[in-house]
Amino acid sequence: xxxxLFALVASIFSFSAMAGGHADxxxxxxxxxxxxxxxxxxxxxxxxxxxxxxxxxxxxxxTGIKVQLENTSxxxxxxxxxxxxxxxxxxxxxxxxxxxxxxxxxxxxxLVNITEGLANxxxxxxxxxxxxxxxxxxxxxKDGSGDVFGVPMEAxxxxxxxxxxxxxRADAKxxxxxxYGYGLTPATSxxxxxxxxxxxxxxxAAEGMECWGTTVQGHTGHPASTxxxxxxxxxxxxxxNWGVNMDSYQSCVENGxxxxxxxxxxxxxxxTQLLPFAPPEALxxxxxxxxxxxxxxxxxxxxxxxxxxxxxxxDAEKSAVVGNVGVMLPPTAPGVMTQAASGxxxxxxxxxxxxGIPHSSKNKEATMLWLQYVALNEHQADWAIAGGRITHKGTxxxxxxMAVDEQADGYFTLMRDTGFxxxxxxxxxxxxxxxxxxxxxIYSALAGEMTPEEALDGACQALDTVMSDLGYQN
Amino acid sequence: xxxxxxxxWLLLSPTILILILVGLVPFFYVLYVGFFKWNPLAxxxxxxxxxxxxxxxxxxxxxxxxxxxxxxxxxxxxxxTLELTLGFLLALSLLSSFPLKSFFxxxxxxxxxxxxxxxxxxxxxxxxxxxxxxPHLLKDYFGYTLNYGLNADQAFWMIVIMDVWHWxxxxxxxxxxxxxxxxxxxxxxxxxxxxNNFQIFVHITIPMMVPVLIVVIFIRLMDSLKIVDxxxxxxxxxxxxxxxxxxxxxxxxxxxxxxxxLGSAMSILxxxxxxxICWVLYSVMVSRGKNED
Numbered sequence: 001x002x003x004x005l006f007a008l009v010a011s012i013f014s015f016s017a018m019a020g021g022h023a024d025x026x027x028x029x030x031x032x033x034x035x036x037x038x039x040x041x042x043x044x045x046x047x048x049x050x051x052x053x054x055x056x057x058x059x060x061x062x063t064g065i066k067v068q069l070e071n072t073s074x075x076x077x078x079x080x081x082x083x084x085x086x087x088x089x090x091x092x093x094x095x096x097x098x099x100x101x102x103x104x105x106x107x108x109x110x111l112v113n114i115t116e117g118l119a120n121x122x123x124x125x126x127x128x129x130x131x132x133x134x135x136x137x138x139x140x141x142k143d144g145s146g147d148v149f150g151v152p153m154e155a156x157x158x159x160x161x162x163x164x165x166x167x168x169r170a171d172a173k174x175x176x177x178x179x180y181g182y183g184l185t186p187a188t189s190x191x192x193x194x195x196x197x198x199x200x201x202x203x204x205a206a207e208g209m210e211c212w213g214t215t216v217q218g219h220t221g222h223p224a225s226t227x228x229x230x231x232x233x234x235x236x237x238x239x240x241n242w243g244v245n246m247d248s249y250q251s252c253v254e255n256g257x258x259x260x261x262x263x264x265x266x267x268x269x270x271x272t273q274l275l276p277f278a279p280p281e282a283l284x285x286x287x288x289x290x291x292x293x294x295x296x297x298x299x300x301x302x303x304x305x306x307x308x309x310x311x312x313x314x315d316a317e318k319s320a321v322v323g324n325v326g327v328m329l330p331p332t333a334p335g336v337m338t339q340a341a342s343g344x345x346x347x348x349x350x351x352x353x354x355x356g357i358p359h360s361s362k363n364k365e366a367t368m369l370w371l372q373y374v375a376l377n378e379h380q381a382d383w384a385i386a387g388g389r390i391t392h393k394g395t396x397x398x399x400x401x402m403a404v405d406e407q408a409d410g411y412f413t414l415m416r417d418t419g420f421x422x423x424x425x426x427x428x429x430x431x432x433x434x435x436x437x438x439x440x441x442i443y444s445a446l447a448g449e450m451t452p453e454e455a456l457d458g459a460c461q462a463l464d465t466v467m468s469d470l471g472y473q474n
Numbered sequence: 475x476x477x478x479x480x481x482x483w484l485l486l487s488p489t490i491l492i493l494i495l496v497g498l499v500p501f502f503y504v505l506y507v508g509f510f511k512w513n514p515l516a517x518x519x520x521x522x523x524x525x526x527x528x529x530x531x532x533x534x535x536x537x538x539x540x541x542x543x544x545x546x547x548x549x550x551x552x553x554x555t556l557e558l559t560l561g562f563l564l565a566l567s568l569l570s571s572f573p574l575k576s577f578f579x580x581x582x583x584x585x586x587x588x589x590x591x592x593x594x595x596x597x598x599x600x601x602x603x604x605x606x607x608x609p610h611l612l613k614d615y616f617g618y619t620l621n622y623g624l625n626a627d628q629a630f631w632m633i634v635i636m637d638v639w640h641w642x643x644x645x646x647x648x649x650x651x652x653x654x655x656x657x658x659x660x661x662x663x664x665x666x667x668x669x670n671n672f673q674i675f676v677h678i679t680i681p682m683m684v685p686v687l688i689v690v691i692f693i694r695l696m697d698s699l700k701i702v703d704x705x706x707x708x709x710x711x712x713x714x715x716x717x718x719x720x721x722x723x724x725x726x727x728x729x730x731x732x733x734x735x736l737g738s739a740m741s742i743l744x745x746x747x748x749x750x751i752c753w754v755l756y757s758v759m760v761s762r763g764k765n766e767d
Contacts, residue, residue: 108515219623221623280621281605284622432730440718471516
């Protein structure tokens with residue numbers, strides 16, 4: 001909350017600063033739409049909260065256009081947005097488009113072409129907003145001809161967080177060396193990761209601390225676990241695009257895919273074997289709970305979404321580990337880093353999303369003003385601090401962001417310098433159906449009802465059935 | 475007379491219109507869609523007719539769907555048995571006087587006014603590993619590990635407990651109303667004839683309560699067969715398929731995987747099964763009631 005308040009105060013200053021710049025333009029451009037109420041739906045993330053609680057209020061003050069942003073759970077967000085767009089009911093004027101769902105939305109022609117819309121309405125083109133200011137993340141929201149269908153509002157990478165205070169304890173270092181025969185350091189390999197996890201689970205128990213060796217985003221009834229496997233664990237083992245052969249749309253090894261191949265099975269084995277070293281809530285944890293567990297000091301290390309990294313490292317009101325958070329790239333299998341650097345692979349998803357306008361919106365022009373407002377450079381630094389996200393190139397160099405970067409052990413610098421090693425989700429228009437086919441097998445593997453091998457054999461068959469059923473296989 | 479009928483139809487027409495719009499139209503639309511192969515995520519996103527009742531034929535061999543039905547029936551039987559037993563006992567106890575009776579009745583009724591999704595949240599907060607007090611208490615005092623994210627049986631029974639907590643007050647109140655309205659003459663005659671309390675309960679109370687019991691059983695049976703919200707919040711249908719009841723399964727097929735045609739067929743088939751179960755149950759109860767008369 002303090003972070004939001006700080007951001008609110010900061011944004012009032014930037015709002016005043018903007019008064020001499022773009023404020024007049026927005027005031028004038030918004031005048032015809034004064035009194036309009038824009039409805040939006042998005043996932044309840046720190047960046048979404050900032051947009052709803054800070055930017056929306058500023059925008060209303062400036063233009064008289066009220067923005068009601070409904071920040072809700074991930075499932076509800078999709079449920080509401082998709083039903084609205086399918087029924088063409090026009091409830092929402094803008095919707096959150098997660099990077100992995102954009103191909104589905106474009107395929108189904110849900111979204112307004114923002115480039116075209118602005119080109120046809122030059123009066124709506126805000127000064128100070130340039131597509132060139134965005135990082136390359138905006139490319140994920142373009143169609144084949146380069147037109148933009150979504151304005152990025154959050155982008156982050158999933159990083160390896162570790163507890164510096166635990167890793168630097170002299171007694172822990174000594175015990176670890178005695179037990180494993182090498183020095184205790186943050187993990188750069190999977191074996192080391194596992195050893196660290198095992199060690200800290202026992203170390204914490206012996207010290208009477210409520211902490212465990214690693215986070216695991218392992219909810220056994222929520223897609224968050226499938227996401228952790230497919231977008232973080234599997235790629236770091238060298239399994240890309242869910243193991244789907246992108247030419248034939250087959251995922252089983254016997255048909256040319258890799259979802260039940262050696263790398264996939266090694267990855268799932270590694271991941272499920274971490275469960276004894278994870279906090280007991282791991283099997284009921286989605287991305288939010290993983291962030292909360294780490295912030296509560298209940299894990300020594302883990303894969304954590306970047307949207308949570310900044311507040312975990314800096315917000316003492318919500319986090320018990322402020323000042324003790326280390327940030328690194330996650331461990332990878334040999335060769336994966338080279339493949340990622342050359343563009344032939346990736347070490348995890350470059351996550352995030354954008355605001356887009358459904359065709360069904362009844363207030364497209366006013367919404368375009370709002371989307372350009374959120375894209376202004378002036379807001380980006382405070383938004384980055386509040387939400388750990390960066391969508392504009394210039395944000396990295398902002399003094400406020402650099403100060404937080406220092407507190408957050410260089411999270412933003414890591415994102416800037418190594419973001420190219422990450423990649424967006426594979427361009428599957430059948431994303432939801434495919435993931436839904438895989439989910440139960442990942443849940444069963446995590447619950448121990450299936451071995452990782454059985455789970456992946458079943459998952460690839462289920463996924464192949466879906467891809468065949470939907471007509472993607474050649 | 476004609477004019478009187480016209481007024482009647484005029485007054486009824488809004489209700490009939492609403493029933494047609496929100497009841498019959500969606501039903502026939504779902505029935506219609508169920509005969510098509512339709513997934514908007516497909517290469518061809520349009521509705522395609524690929525043979526008569528293709529989706530229904532496919533469902534006959536769909537193990538996951540059939541298992542979800544079996545799981546839902548099992549869940550309904552278990553919850554119904556527990557809720558009826560507890561509800562009857564509570565209703566009987568509320569017939570007699572005891573200190574703080576009104577207070578107990580009010581508190582006991584509270585779960586009824588809570589929305590199912592909130593019930594799921596409350597149970598999650600109480601029982602989730604790491605945060606909830608219940609796993610801590612069970613571990614500390616009984617050495618029992620509660621982790622329904624891992625243990626399929628625990629997940630199933632946790633949902634049973636949640637449903638019993640939520641809906642037993644409904645059963646209690648309905649049965650209490652029925653018990654309060656029973657005529658006293660048969661009881662007095664039975665006492666004069668020397669019947670004990672158990673005999674009176676079995677041979678007088680239960681038979682006279684059959685109509686109320688039928689209503690309660692039908693309402694709770696239909697509700698429990700379509701359970702979604704609480705399960706969604708507590709386990710999401712997991713671990714694995716352990717709590718993937720038919721309602722959750724249909725939701726996932728339709729709204730996550732976008733199998734609109736198949737999902738519609740599932741809904742219709744499940745509705746049919748529900749009607750059959752209710753009809754069988756009704757026939758059995760009515761025929762038993764007649765025999766006892």
